[in-house]
Amino acid sequence: MSGASVQPGLAPEKFTESHSSGSKAALAVGAVGVVFGDIGTSPLYAFRETFLGEHSLTIDKLHIYGVVSLIFWSMTLIVSIQYVTILMRADNKGQGGTLALVALLSRYIGKSRWGFLTVVLGVFATALFYGDSMITPAISVLSAVEGLTVVNTGLEPLVIPIALVLLVGLFLIQRRGTAAVGKLFAPIMIVYFSVIAVLGTIQIVQNPYILQALNPWYAVQFFLTDGYIAFLALGSVVLAVTGSEALYSDMGHFGRGPMRLSWFGFVMPCLLLNYFGQGAMIAAMDPAETLEAMKSPFFVMAPDVLRLPLVILATAATFIASQAVISGAFSITHxxxxxxxxxxLSTEHTSATERGQIYIPFVNNVLMVSVILLVLMFQSSTNLASAYGIAVTGAMFIDTLLMGVLLIAVWKWKWWLMVPVFLLFVFVDGAYFAANLPKVPSGGWFPLVVGGFAFLLLTTWSRGRKLMRERMGEVALPIEIFAKSAQNSATRVPGTAIFMASSTAGVPSALLHNIKHNKVLHERVVILTVEIQDVPYVDPEQRCEFTEIGDGFYRAVLRYGFMDETNVPEGLKHMSRCGGKFDMMDTSFFLSRQTLLPGDKPGMPVWREKIFSWMLRNAASAMEFFSLPTNRVVELGSQVRI
Structure with missing residues (x-):
């Protein structure tokens, strides 16, 4: 069993934030390339799907102005106010995202009933993210490649093969890391956003009346006229704000200031110009032409000669958007x-300088197979749009509930201020989620199935680890008593033995088995526990703690943040006071590997025990996870009943 354990955070001054250094403007430019790809590629399909999706709308001025108004106010309320203005203030030592928010809230509400519910909500939002990370690459790349049919309708049979080649290539290059490719991201995305803004501006100049849609009355009028159909249309309008969670999750890479500068100063204006431009173009068209143009309004805005270059540019942008989501899946998993x-899980660090750049082969392979199956099953971005909304709106709604806890428990807002703010976003995000529920039979089931399965695995592993530690703690022998008794019952041999322990109390089973079978003790015996704090990064100077027990025994602790790389040999370099420096050629690491047996009083249903046992057998070895030298590791097995 690994020595990783979640412990209460240390004092804030003992930790460092992870923001990259550099000017605010430079970081803002970098954010454009990395963070805004998902929401930036939504104009490819969001406006179109609202009219031609599962519940189609009449293409006339009333509906065009109503939809554009809904997009504007959705982007303003959800992205600009809820995420960029409010939630970006809720950072956990510089890091954002649902898990970082849950860790932050847990420090304030502890192990209370509400604390447990907060963790459950955060875990479910994380589970939904995996469904999102499968659908985003598929719908983004497909929607871009489908632009080829606007250039030449005869190219339609090539859309799926080209999309599959691009997607497979995207996953195959993940092992190389994003550092080299990342240098191209910002320039490409800046060009992309600039082009879509220019295309939209041209249409707005030709039909400036579309700017009336800034008035929320057009959105209200849409609902008064269409009622339930307008409500269902929200399920497609929300596609315009997909990627909101990414803004919050990636805050740690750039900082809230640069990201707000990017959003308000560049990205949001470009997106709105394009959406208003699409609406202006369709509204000014002859009614006989609108239906054909609405099949791909994003590409129809460009002159014929520029449509192929626009397809290529949009494909590059969706490639980047997909890359960001895949990298996010690696980060969330870590x-x-x-x-x-x-x-x-086996984790590879792909950059020597940026600790956040990682590659997890298992996650990459699962995503690749899932994305390929999605493309083959749904065949078009329109069909995939039905599956997309549930994952996005579900995660957004959970973020809203967690935001309510944040306002009361952490920021201590007054009730008269907190209640209207909270209810506003519950109403908005709840409406979007409810509008997507009718899509469940036609594709919305997919992210729910993925999310439900992921939630089952996450909670089963968490529960199983807790039960295993409780059972092992019940028979744990105090280290002080063991050290005195072992001194006279075992032969001391030269060198250092480090026994990895999951708890800072008791004697690890590997040490007991070593004495029982080998009847020897090293001159220096270190019982080492790795603790994962509920903060992103731990200052290396505050990483180590040790206690001398006597008779050559030491109790040591290495602390890491949940974004840190758990490199034990590197951490031991800072622990020279623990009986002297550690020479890896003279040090042996002893690990325990547990085998589960059915308990007389099982702590969870037998079927969940079997799932946990399967996960335990297939987990990456502690040797790999802790970066231990392969030729200095000894594994000793034991049996545990849970």
Whole structure:
């Protein structure tokens, strides 16, 4: 069993934030390339799907102005106010995202009933994110490649093969890391946003009346006229704000200031100009032409000679958007592993300078297979749009509930201020989620199935680890008593033995088995526990703690944040006071590997025990997870009943 455990955070001054250095403007430019790809590619399909989706609308002035008004106010309320203005203030030592928010809230509400509910909501939002990270690459790349049919309708049979080649290539390059490719992201996305803004501006100049849609009355009139159909249309309008969670999750890479500058100063104006431009173009068209143009208004805005270059540019932008979501899946998985919700997985660090750039082969392969199946099953971005909304709106609604806890428990807002703000966003995000529920039979089931399965695995692993530690703690022998008794019953041999322990109390089973079978003790015996704090990063100077027990025994602790790389040999370099420096050629690491047996009083249903046992068997070895030298590791097995 690994020594990773979630512990209460230390004093804030003992930790450092992870923001990259550099000017605010430079970071803002970098954010454009990395963070805004998902929401930036929504104009490819959001406006179109509102009219031609599962519940189609009449293409006339009333509906065009109503939809554009809904897009504007949705982007203003959800992205600009809820995420960029409010939630970006809720950082956990510089990091954002649902798990970081849950860790922050847990420090204030502890292990109360509300604390447990907060964790459950955060875990479910994380589970939904995996469904989102499968659908985003598929719908983004497909919607861009489908632009080829605007250039030449005869190219339609090539859309799916080209999309599959691009998607497979995207996943195959993940092992190389994003550092080299990332240098191209910002320039490409800046060109992309600038082009879509220019295309929209041209249409707005030709039909400036579309700017009347800034008035929310057009959105209200839409609902008064169409009622339930307008409500269902929200399920497609919300596609315009997909990627909101990414803005919050990626805050740690750039900081809230640069990201707000990017959003308000560049990205949001470009997106709105394009959406208003699409509306202006369709509204000014002859009614006989509108239906054909609405099949791909994003590409129809461009002159014929520029449509192929626009398809290529949009494809590059969707490639970047997909890359960001995949990298986000790696990051979320790494956080979940460190916080104890996912078993250890093989993780590769793809950059020597940026610790946040990681690659997890298992996650990459699962996403790749899932994305390929999605493209083959749904065949078009329109069909995929039905599956997309549920995951996005579900995660947004959970973020809203967590925001309510934040306003009361952490920021201590007055009730008269907190209640109207909270109810506003519950109403807005709840309406979007409810509007997507009718899509469940036609594709919305997919992210719910993925999210439900992921939630089952995450909670089963967390519960199983807790039960295993409780059972092992029941038979734990105090280290002080063991050290005195072992001194006279075992032969001391030269060198250092480090026994990895999951708890800072008791004797690890590997040490007991070593004495029982080998009847020897090293001159220096270190019982080492790795603790994962509920903060993103731990200052290396505050990473180590040790206690001398006597008779050559030491109790040591290495602390890491949930975004840190748990490199034990590197951490031991800072622990020279623990009986002297550690020479890896003279040090042996002893690990425990547990085998589960059915308990007389099982702590969870037998079927969940079997799932946990399967996850335990397939977890990456502690040797790999803790970066231990392969030729200095000894594993000793034990049996545990849970």
């Amino acid at each position: 956080q979940a592993i460190q916080l104890g919700f996912i078993p250890r």
